Amino acid sequence: MKLTLQIWRQKSKDEQGTFVTYNINDVSPDMSFLEMLDILNIELVKKGEEAVAFDHDCREGICGSCGVMINGRAHGPGRGIATCQLHMRSFHDGDTIIIEPWRATAFPVLKDLMVDRTSFERIMQAGGYVSAKTGGIPDGNTILIPKPIADEAFDAAACIGCGACVAACPNSSAMLFVSAKVSQLALLPQGKAEKSARVQNMVAVMDEEMFGSCSNTYACEAECPKQISVTHIARLNRELMASQV
Amino acid sequence: MKLNSKIPEGPIEKKWSNHKFHMKLVNPANRRKYNIIVVGTGLAGSSAAATLAELGYNVHAFCYHESPRRAHSIAAQGGINAPKNYSNDGDSVYRLFYDTIKGGDYRAREANVYRLAEVSGSIIDQCVAQGVPFARDYAGYLDNRSFGGAQVARTFYARGQTGQQLLLGAYSALCRQIDAGTVKFYERREMLDLIVVDGQARGILARNLVTGKLESYAADAVVLATGGYGNVFYLSTNAKASNATAAWRAYKKGALFANPCYTQIHPTCIPVSGTHQSKLTLMSESLRNDGRIWVPKNKDDQRSPKDIPENERDYYLERLYPSFGNLVPRDVASRRAKEMCDNGYGVGATKMSVYLDFSDAIKRLGKEAIKQKYGNLFDMYKQITAEDPYEVPMRIYPAVHYTMGGLWVDYNLMSTIPGLFVLGEANFSDHGANRLGASALMQGLADGYFVIPYTMGDYLASNTFKKIDTEHSAFKDSESAVEKTIATLLENNGTKAVDEYHRELGKIMWDYVGMGRNKKGLQKALELIPQLREEFWKNVKVSGSAAEINTELEKAQRVADFFELGELLATDALHREESCGGHFREEYQTEEGEAKRNDKKFSYVAAWEFKGVDKKPTLNKEPLAFEEVHLAQRSYK
Numbered sequence: 057m058k059l060t061l062q063i064w065r066q067k068s069k070d071e072q073g074t075f076v077t078y079n080i081n082d083v084s085p086d087m088s089f090l091e092m093l094d095i096l097n098i099e100l101v102k103k104g105e106e107a108v109a110f111d112h113d114c115r116e117g118i119c120g121s122c123g124v125m126i127n128g129r130a131h132g133p134g135r136g137i138a139t140c141q142l143h144m145r146s147f148h149d150g151d152t153i154i155i156e157p158w159r160a161t162a163f164p165v166l167k168d169l170m171v172d173r174t175s176f177e178r179i180m181q182a183g184g185y186v187s188a189k190t191g192g193i194p195d196g197n198t199i200l201i202p203k204p205i206a207d208e209a210f211d212a213a214a215c216i217g218c219g220a221c222v223a224a225c226p227n228s229s230a231m232l233f234v235s236a237k238v239s240q241l242a243l244l245p246q247g248k249a250e251k252s253a254r255v256q257n258m259v260a261v262m263d264e265e266m267f268g269s270c271s272n273t274y275a276c277e278a279e280c281p282k283q284i285s286v287t288h289i290a291r292l293n294r295e296l297m298a299s300q301v
Numbered sequence: 302m303k304l305n306s307k308i309p310e311g312p313i314e315k316k317w318s319n320h321k322f323h324m325k326l327v328n329p330a331n332r333r334k335y336n337i338i339v340v341g342t343g344l345a346g347s348s349a350a351a352t353l354a355e356l357g358y359n360v361h362a363f364c365y366h367e368s369p370r371r372a373h374s375i376a377a378q379g380g381i382n383a384p385k386n387y388s389n390d391g392d393s394v395y396r397l398f399y400d401t402i403k404g405g406d407y408r409a410r411e412a413n414v415y416r417l418a419e420v421s422g423s424i425i426d427q428c429v430a431q432g433v434p435f436a437r438d439y440a441g442y443l444d445n446r447s448f449g450g451a452q453v454a455r456t457f458y459a460r461g462q463t464g465q466q467l468l469l470g471a472y473s474a475l476c477r478q479i480d481a482g483t484v485k486f487y488e489r490r491e492m493l494d495l496i497v498v499d500g501q502a503r504g505i506l507a508r509n510l511v512t513g514k515l516e517s518y519a520a521d522a523v524v525l526a527t528g529g530y531g532n533v534f535y536l537s538t539n540a541k542a543s544n545a546t547a548a549w550r551a552y553k554k555g556a557l558f559a560n561p562c563y564t565q566i567h568p569t570c571i572p573v574s575g576t577h578q579s580k581l582t583l584m585s586e587s588l589r590n591d592g593r594i595w596v597p598k599n600k601d602d603q604r605s606p607k608d609i610p611e612n613e614r615d616y617y618l619e620r621l622y623p624s625f626g627n628l629v630p631r632d633v634a635s636r637r638a639k640e641m642c643d644n645g646y647g648v649g650a651t652k653m654s655v656y657l658d659f660s661d662a663i664k665r666l667g668k669e670a671i672k673q674k675y676g677n678l679f680d681m682y683k684q685i686t687a688e689d690p691y692e693v694p695m696r697i698y699p700a701v702h703y704t705m706g707g708l709w710v711d712y713n714l715m716s717t718i719p720g721l722f723v724l725g726e727a728n729f730s731d732h733g734a735n736r737l738g739a740s741a742l743m744q745g746l747a748d749g750y751f752v753i754p755y756t757m758g759d760y761l762a763s764n765t766f767k768k769i770d771t772e773h774s775a776f777k778d779s780e781s782a783v784e785k786t787i788a789t790l791l792e793n794n795g796t797k798a799v800d801e802y803h804r805e806l807g808k809i810m811w812d813y814v815g816m817g818r819n820k821k822g823l824q825k826a827l828e829l830i831p832q833l834r835e836e837f838w839k840n841v842k843v844s845g846s847a848a849e850i851n852t853e854l855e856k857a858q859r860v861a862d863f864f865e866l867g868e869l870l871a872t873d874a875l876h877r878e879e880s881c882g883g884h885f886r887e888e889y890q891t892e893e894g895e896a897k898r899n900d901k902k903f904s905y906v907a908a909w910e911f912k913g914v915d916k917k918p919t920l921n922k923e924p925l926a927f928e929e930v931h932l933a934q935r936s937y938k
Contacts, residue, residue, distance in 0.1 A: 068849060068850075084575055084577060086574045086575055086577075088579070088685075090579070091577045097853075098800055101798045101799075101842055101844045101853055102798055102842060104842070104844055105844060106844050106845045106851075107844060107845070107852060111367075112541060113366070113371055113542050114376045114540040115540070115541060115580045116580075116582050116583075117681070118375050118376050118462065119371045119372075119375050120371060121366065121371050136680070141685070143684070145687065166511060167849070167850040170850065173367055173368070174367055174368070177367070177476075177486075177488075180476045181476045181477075181479050183480075184473055184476055185431070185473035186430065186431050186432045187477060188427070188474070189355050190351070190355060190474070190750050190754070191423075193426040193429075195426055196385075196429035196435070197442055199429060200437075200441030200442065201437050201441050202437065202440065202441045203436075206435070206441075209432075209434040210459060210460060210466075213434050213459075213466060214462060214465070216370075216465075217370055240434065244432050246431070247432050
């Protein structure tokens with residue numbers, strides 16, 4: 057396949073960025089999207105130009121490092137996949153593909169397609185844990201968690217922290233991300249003791265970090281590579297409300 | 302160098318508890334006076350950093366990602382072993398110990414392995430307390446499944462994402478300490494040198510991957526939890542950034558590197574599809590619980606797998622190993638798959654794969670049950686290959702996955718440099734020549750949660766530390782050396798990109814130092830690697846500058862180290878004239894094609910000492926004594 061790529065190039069956090077057009081030939085449909093960028097980068101480097109910077113690592117959809125807007129969609133076409141799991145068979149010969157970084161005030165661009173998602177870290181540090189110290193813990197089977205509850209907690213816990221929910225949301229809201237953790241720990245008996253403080257602290261930091269509010273567009277669920285359900289947002293709202301009464 | 306493994310006295314089941322009692326302690330009020338650097342925040346690093354901080358030490362944790370949650374531990378799928386005997390099938394600490402020693406083909410240290418089995422039960426409890434959503438039954442009890450190399454069901458799991466859930470557990474413990482101010486977290490930093498002062502590990506030099514600045518950090522002890530070196534093969538199941546640079550720079554500063562030739566090839570990976578391939582994707586070994594591996598009996602069978610009748614299929618693992626069947630250890634399953642393909646029985650366009658077929662299991666249990674167990678793996682397979690494994694058998698081929706070798710450590714997990722501790726995949730100690738499935742997560746967390754917190758205290762309490770800061774000449778010397786290397790790479794006006802060299806190195810490694818090794822091939826590799834390394838330094842092209850985000854520069858430094866490591870790996874493989882576990886020398890096999898050890902000559906750990914890039918490293922031997930387990934040829938028949 058021959059493709060035209062329009063890629064966002066931005067030297068650093070403080071400089072202006074712009075789209076640059078590249079033509080790329082010999083793209084195989086079996087290539088992954090990131091392998092297609094690898095090939096472009098090798099060509100650029102050999103010409104003495106700078107490689108396009110993008111975050112990526114495991115390339116199997118679990119580390120949450122990768123994530124770009126492809127033709128306006130977070131992680132590109134297809135449901136339930138991260139950018140690294142997208143294959144070029146989803147495109148056609150002659151296509152133009154527009155590739156840009158996540159756009160959100162809380163995710164400043166570091167370079168090209170790479171953004172700073174440490175705002176997520178600060179939310180997690182505010183309470184995304186059970187305060188269990190190492191050692192002195194009773195046997196795992198002393199806490200019984202019936203399968204349906206364990207399964208629902210798992211569905212929430214599957215979040216990979218990629219930020220697609222924020223990128224897809226017209227308000228740049230991080231509600232799906234925050235709710236995934238709050239919901240997981242609210243469902244499990246281990247998380248009950250700290251549940252009020254957890255939800256309040258995490259939501260407070262979410263607001264400080266300039267993420268927007270949720271207006272129920274459900275774009276987050278549609279683009280989430282782990283297909284995390286917006287019902288967790290409902291549980292977050294419920295938990296927040298309950299913690300305040 | 303005389304290697305002292307510091308294995309405690311006493312019977313094996315008492316060694317760890319006796320040792321814990323005899324180790325020195327640091328008074329709780331004094332712990333905050335000590336600074337500890339932890340490099341790498343995957344399972345081993347995060348759990349170590351969090352636990353040391355809980356104890357009261359000042360911890361500085363370094364990570365080349367933006368978040369600990371990105372570490373490659375996250376990709377582990379299948380599970381984590383613990384001999385809880387919840388399945389009531391006769392499991393015990395001793396059995397897990399025995400299985401691990403045997404699975405490792407009798408090349409691991411007994412005392413370490415016993416301790417690993419002993420503490421593994423507490424890991425499950427710890428993770429449950431953190432809110433890790435392990436699989437449960439309807440009554441709420443923890444569920445188990447079986448894994449290769451064991452005849453009991455002792456593997457705890459969280460769907461096919463166990464590594465993710467355990468890492469998120471350790472990460473949450475770390476988040477809590479960062480919030481409490483006991484851990485200072487440094488994101489997007491890559492360790493480029495170990496600082497040794499008066500023979501003690503006293504700090505690191507790291508590059509800030511955002512600003513490009515070289516930064517010095519001083520401490521009283523350094524913990525490396527930086528993973529394995531599988532990416533020396535270029536194509537592996539490792540994440541793209543997984544690298545050996547931190548461990549390698551420590552090796553060049555005097556830490557010994559043990560058993561580099563013990564590399565594990567995982568049997569169930571998605572086959573290579575073309576030259577563009579950047580990595581290989583593994584699918585959990587747990588698939589072998591319900592999937593049956595086969596090839597057509599007829600070499601040139603062009604029919605679709607569904608049209609090949611039962612009696613024309615060769616379920617070769619079930620045929621060769623009736624008692625373990627499809628659940629033989631990884632090294633055996635991989636080698637047999639390669640053999641089938643080498644003999645012309647492979648399937649698919651490249652004929653370099655074998656079938657992993659779920660049709661019987663789907664008939665027996667129903668599609669829904671299979672979906673519950675392996676849904677995410679089936680989806681992943683379909684996404685990559687555009688084939689639906691519910692309808693047609695998967696095609697699989699072995700790929701480089703895990704490295705059992707690593708920096709040499711004693712029983713306390715301390716390397717040959719005092720104050721440098723090495724945890725998880727980065728050390729060599731627990732898996733011998735082959736790691737059993739669901740044991741990597743176990744070892745990473747055992748080291749981090751339950752070993753280092755004790756042994757670190759003993760080290761700190763037993764030694765005195767001269768006051769130093771980053772103005773010390775050791776830091777300055779290191780900084781100028783690293784600066785020079787970076788400048789060399791950037792000023793080199795070559796014609797080939799880093800990835801191209803990495804791919805070429807990987808091809809040499811896979812062809813001559815891969816699944817089957819022989820003397821001639823290894824000698825060839827030892828000619829080719831230094832030649833290619835020389836060319837790399839003359840002709841590599843790295844664009845961009847040092848004072849910014851420069852992913853090409855990051856890769857170039859890692860690949861430069863892989864060249865040296867690859868040579869050591871081949872050297873070790875050439876010297877070990879026997880086959881054991883993941884190290885298969887074609888000259889040394891039984892009539893049935895199984896690995897043939899030479900216990901008389903090679904029952905030792907090969908620990909290599911750096912002497913200079915173009916000089917031969919010195920071999921040091923730590924003899925392995927087997928007091929508990931009787932040495933025998935492994936049999937899974």
